[in-house]
Amino acid sequence: MTKRATAEDVARSAGVSKWTVIRAFTPGASIAEKSRVKVLKAAENLNYRPNLLARSLATNLTHQVAILVDDFKNPHKLPVLEMLTWQLQSEGLLAVLININEHFDHVQALLDAGQRQVDAVILFGTAFRPEMLEDDRLRGGAPLYVLARESQIVDVPAITCDTPLAIQEMCEHFYSKGYRRPAFLSGAKTLSTALGRQSAFSAFWKVHGSVPVLDFSAASYSSEHGFEAARHLFQVTPREQWPDLLMCENDALAFGAIDYIRSALKLRIPSDIAIAGFDNTPLSASPAYDLTTYEQPANEMVAAILSMILGREPRESKAFRGKLVVRSTA
Amino acid sequence: MTKRATAEDVARSAGVSKWTVIRAFTPGASIAEKSRVKVLKAAENLNYRPNLLARSLATNLTHQVAILVDDFKNPHKLPVLEMLTWQLQSEGLLAVLININEHFDHVQALLDAGQRQVDAVILFGTAFRPEMLEDDRLRGGAPLYVLARESQIVDVPAITCDTPLAIQEMCEHFYSKGYRRPAFLSGAKTLSTALGRQSAFSAFWKVHGSVPVLDFSAASYSSEHGFEAARHLFQVTPREQWPDLLMCENDALAFGAIDYIRSALKLRIPSDIAIAGFDNTPLSASPAYDLTTYEQPANEMVAAILSMILGREPRESKAFRGKLVVRSTA
DNA sequence: TTGTAAGCGTTATCAC
DNA sequence: GTGATAACGCTTACAA
Numbered sequence: 001m002t003k004r005a006t007a008e009d010v011a012r013s014a015g016v017s018k019w020t021v022i023r024a025f026t027p028g029a030s031i032a033e034k035s036r037v038k039v040l041k042a043a044e045n046l047n048y049r050p051n052l053l054a055r056s057l058a059t060n061l062t063h064q065v066a067i068l069v070d071d072f073k074n075p076h077k078l079p080v081l082e083m084l085t086w087q088l089q090s091e092g093l094l095a096v097l098i099n100i101n102e103h104f105d106h107v108q109a110l111l112d113a114g115q116r117q118v119d120a121v122i123l124f125g126t127a128f129r130p131e132m133l134e135d136d137r138l139r140g141g142a143p144l145y146v147l148a149r150e151s152q153i154v155d156v157p158a159i160t161c162d163t164p165l166a167i168q169e170m171c172e173h174f175y176s177k178g179y180r181r182p183a184f185l186s187g188a189k190t191l192s193t194a195l196g197r198q199s200a201f202s203a204f205w206k207v208h209g210s211v212p213v214l215d216f217s218a219a220s221y222s223s224e225h226g227f228e229a230a231r232h233l234f235q236v237t238p239r240e241q242w243p244d245l246l247m248c249e250n251d252a253l254a255f256g257a258i259d260y261i262r263s264a265l266k267l268r269i270p271s272d273i274a275i276a277g278f279d280n281t282p283l284s285a286s287p288a289y290d291l292t293t294y295e296q297p298a299n300e301m302v303a304a305i306l307s308m309i310l311g312r313e314p315r316e317s318k319a320f321r322g323k324l325v326v327r328s329t330a
Numbered sequence: 331m332t333k334r335a336t337a338e339d340v341a342r343s344a345g346v347s348k349w350t351v352i353r354a355f356t357p358g359a360s361i362a363e364k365s366r367v368k369v370l371k372a373a374e375n376l377n378y379r380p381n382l383l384a385r386s387l388a389t390n391l392t393h394q395v396a397i398l399v400d401d402f403k404n405p406h407k408l409p410v411l412e413m414l415t416w417q418l419q420s421e422g423l424l425a426v427l428i429n430i431n432e433h434f435d436h437v438q439a440l441l442d443a444g445q446r447q448v449d450a451v452i453l454f455g456t457a458f459r460p461e462m463l464e465d466d467r468l469r470g471g472a473p474l475y476v477l478a479r480e481s482q483i484v485d486v487p488a489i490t491c492d493t494p495l496a497i498q499e500m501c502e503h504f505y506s507k508g509y510r511r512p513a514f515l516s517g518a519k520t521l522s523t524a525l526g527r528q529s530a531f532s533a534f535w536k537v538h539g540s541v542p543v544l545d546f547s548a549a550s551y552s553s554e555h556g557f558e559a560a561r562h563l564f565q566v567t568p569r570e571q572w573p574d575l576l577m578c579e580n581d582a583l584a585f586g587a588i589d590y591i592r593s594a595l596k597l598r599i600p601s602d603i604a605i606a607g608f609d610n611t612p613l614s615a616s617p618a619y620d621l622t623t624y625e626q627p628a629n630e631m632v633a634a635i636l637s638m639i640l641g642r643e644p645r646e647s648k649a650f651r652g653k654l655v656v657r658s659t660a
Numbered sequence: 661t662t663g664t665a666a667g668c669g670t671t672a673t674c675a676c
Numbered sequence: 677g678t679g680a681t682a683a684c685g686c687t688t689a690c691a692a
Contacts, residue, residue: 004470007669016679017679017680018669018670018679019671022670022671026671035678050445051447051668051669052447053383053386053387053392053668053670054668054669054684055670056684057381057387057684058670058671058672058684059671059684067427072411075612075613078405078407079402081411085429089434094426094428095428096425097397097427098419098425099416099419101416112424114379115380115381116383117381140334140377223613262617282403282405283553283613286553286589288585288589288592288618336686337685337686346662347662347663348663348685349663350661352686360661361662382686383684383685384685384687385687387668387684387685388686388687388688389686
């Protein structure tokens with residue numbers, strides 16, 4: 001394992017100064033074609049490549065973006081991560097993936113990200129408390145962005161799917177299908193308000209409905225807890241008040257609810273009860289579920305964050321219109 | 331956005347030299363308790379934290395590990411990523427997630443990782459050609475590890491689930507259940523040999539079976555392609571030769587196959603045909619599938635890679651025993 | 661225990 | 677167009 005060649009090594013070998021070497025590797029630098037070729041050849045021989053670490057120290061730019069994720073149980077995270085990493089890489093940036101949990105909390109993660117001088121931090125669907133972002137120690141850190149959830153925090157833009165619009169589209173579909181006894185199953189309490197889906201759902205039925213919306217919540221956004229929450233819903237609700245439509249805050253919850261309704265209740269979907277989810281995870285298309293759901297415009301959302309990170313657009317919250325995906329469950 | 335305080339700023343404020351400041355932040359450095367307190371207080375006031383970038387440049391250690399992933403379609407990736415990031419973070423390391431695809435290949439990724447001086451690179455289930463790693467430009471890069479697939483490359487340890495053992499356990503279970511007409515559905519051709527599941531499966535039935543194993547392969551490891559491949563299998567195979575057991579190379583393929591068998595063929599599982607997968611993805615437990623599968627010991631595998639990265643154990647290939655998960659499909 | 665000098669490999673800026 | 681000087685913020689000697 002020989003030591004890596006530095007610009008100085010190349011300079012010596014090419015018979016120029018190290019600054020000329022740098023110029024050869026700086027697009028648009030003023031350098032004679034002759035010496036450029038000479039340097040490139042010497043660099044090739046020595047297998048030289050610029051040390052990005054040193055460059056970062058000098059330029060104060062790491063080209064790294066931290067992505068904070070706290071919910072690896074949600075399968076929706078994976079396709080978005082794919083898009084995120086890919087779009088970052090297309091712009092010459094790299095994603096540092098940080099796992100947030102009870103032992104490694106947001107503040108710690110942000111501090112760490114700060115020490116590592118990342119160019120930006122993306123909070124991806126994480127259950128952070130707004131107060132946390134006001135932590136004094138965070139002053140002067142990298143610019144923050146919130147992806148796929150709301151943010152009321154000044155100076156922290158939230159890039160979201162337009163939730164009110166999405167829920168309205170969904171509800172209009174449900175209404176036209178004739179459903180009139182709606183129920184809503186939300187995920188973790190702390191997060192659900194941040195997503196705003198439940199309140200938009202209630203708002204619609206307050207206007208269009210006759211009976212109040214049944215409101216239940218699961219312990220988390222997982223299928224397992226969706227299953228449990230559905231069990232709870234149907235156990236505590238008198239049969240004559242059972243809903244004819246169960247809107248779940250995300251697909252994972254919907255999968256669990258469907259499993260319970262089919263296997264334990266032996267009800268048919270959608271004739272006995274309709275189900276809808278949110279996110280259009282890959283599995284929702286499978287015949288085993290064939291779930292009516294809503295697709296967030298992940299592509300545009302990620303692209304928007306990138307434009308802000310790269311300074312091509314002003315840093316401000318934005319909501320994008322998604323797409324209703326009608327399948328057989330509702 | 332005021333500039334971050336440096337060790338020198340703190341030194342000035344505390345009335346000591348910057349080296350004393352460094353010492354206050356270096357565990358086990360020899361420093362007088364009095365000045366340590368003084369420095370820490372000044373640091374607190376100035377909201378100082380060491381610049382890890384500068385440290386990395388000086389120590390040649392970034393505490394960053396690159397993780398190369400090329401298949402974000404496989405839901406199994408998410409729980410393993412969670413484990414990876416978490417275990418890395420527990421040891422003070424951070425994961426740089428790199429998306430490999432036709433536009434951003436392994437060589438490019440490794441070069442990039444090399445320029446960024448990551449401490450190690452993990453090829454996580456990616457399909458690469460071994461020759462690729464012999465690219466001259468890769469000389470002197472970070473140590474490589476291969477996770478969850480085989481590697482015959484010198485100096486590149488592969489950390490895997492013990493496949494022959496796993497398949498044997500599964501087959502013995504199938505055999506004891508009375509299945510005698512096995513079929514195997516593999517994923518992408520290039521990868522399947524690397525996983526070695528198909529060959530282990532064939533080997534078992536060569537000894538214990540009477541009819542040859544039906545062998546089919548899907549275009550990728552996704553449910554969609556599993557669905558297509560199942561369709562193909564049952565269309566080209568004469569009905570009297572249909573298998574009574576279909577072992578799929580991973581869960582995603584199995585989900586697709588189950589969907590096809592149930593929805594198009596209207597066959598019952600497992601009475602008409604038994605199905606098994608591999609990976610024990612979260613969804614395989616759902617009542618909609620309730621898939622018999624095999625769980626890789628991800629925890630131990632990740633821990634093993636970490637031990638090697640941290641130099642606590644020699645760098646060498648290792649295979650760990652997983653766990654058969656019997657459910658209702660086989 | 662503390663301060664000093666040199667070095668990590670770049671970039672920014674100025675003189676020639 | 678090229679070379680030199682200083683700087684980025686830290687670590688690792690070594691000397692006081």
